Amino acid sequence: MIVAERKPLDEIAKMIAPYEKVAVIGCRSCVAICLAGGEKEVNMLVSAMRLKNRKDGRKQSLDGFVLERQCEKEWVKEVEEKILDSDIVLSMSCSLGTQTIGDMYPHKIIVPGLNTAIFGVPEEQGVWSEKCLGCGDCIIDTTGGICPIARCAKSMLNGPCGGSSDGHCEVNTDIECAWYAIHERLKLQNRLELMEYVRPPKNWSTSHSGGRRIIVKEDAKLTPHQKRGREVLE
């Protein structure tokens, strides 16, 4: 899932300070699960801002809403009136939701309440760890199911580097060395020969390095005829 963290209150307050009517919009998907922008967090932010405004003597109305999925236009449409009625939208979703609203209502000002951080996994309550960078060319079949692109600080294909110490990463000793973990996993699976293989330079063109990526699934796309039909129904 996408893991995000709420921005500091002061930073949020500064972004929305010049505006009177603020629509605070959360999301029930990833950011609710990672406790950053779900119903509870939206309510908490609204209360905290009201308190701060009272203290600072600022007049500002804040209304909170939570969508099922802020990155899908159909769900955003549900709160269209609230968006149009506001002076500014504070999006409490990942940047995908924020940008969806921004692209749908280009004349409205949309600001992010969260910092979108990682493709991560909940390891235990309150702990999420990064496991994928979306490079577009998955190789974890050869690395014991562990992604070195995301989990090694240097994205090495032929690790571990000389800084692996007691199985930990040189950059942060609280974090396991990805290649140490790969070595242990492959040993367990009796596939250590995969450690010996010289992996040639990676083709990064499938990643963001190849430019912004758009994925098209031709068989799922609507035909012009189907698109017209939908428009009529709406």
Added chain:
Amino acid sequence: MKAGSNLEKVLEDGKFAVTAEIGPPQSANPEPLIHHAKMLKGYAEAFNLTDNQTAVVRLSSIAAAAIVMKEGIEPVIQMTCRDRNRIALQSDLLGASAIGVRNVLCLTGDHQTFGNEKSAKSVFDFDSISELYTFDKLRTEGLQSGGDKIEDPPKVYLGCAENPFATPYEFRGMRLAKKVNAGADFVQTQAIFDMDMFETWMDDVRSRGLDKKIHILAGVIPMKTAGAARYMKNKVPGMIVPNSIIDRMKNASDPKEEGIKLCVEQIETLKNIKGVHGVHIMAVMWEEIVPRIVETAGLIQRPAYK
């Protein structure tokens, strides 16, 4: 001869080689390099010019190489993958070869969080092994990474580093094998303080026949103080310094002298390990001590070639 460098001649001739390190300054002043070059000339086959070591911005290793070459010093340029993608790495290799650099050390590089530009975006398009693989193809087949065939490929002798003291220990021999397969001609090891552990690694290296396929230069670091030993033990990832060495430095009446003595003893031991073809002296911020160490270790007579 792949490159015809002095280092290559010494190693391929089966002689015991000496390399040392010169750290470029954090400024645009060439004088410290010229000063060290004049002082160190003749004491080693070749000198490594570090590439923004520990991710601290310094005068570039290729420019430093050009400066010391004028003083008659043979450089080994270090090239890390941290700051350059494959376009820049190959371009710099061509440029380095064109100005006469004949030895290149391929490194992944220290992470930028260790240095003085912590907010930098890292590159790591390659790692040291894919760098070796690419440079080897470029020099032997004239093939660039993207597939273009070039005329006049670079003439370079390719080196790498390996750390016998990083985890998992049992993989470290195999990792050297990967570097051999990727095209490395010589390896300079991480500084050795734990001789038993180094011998264990060398056993593995010899059992894989690697000492016949790559020239192994054992790394040493002369220390000035017990604090330096403690720092390396506690703060430098993948470095093992036994307590006995820290105690020896701590109890010494003249720690500097003890550090020199210790380093010379280490070189004596390393000279007698089968498969070790030379030493690499990393006198970090203490370049001026290299001549004395080389002399005391009985390595002052360097082989000469026309």
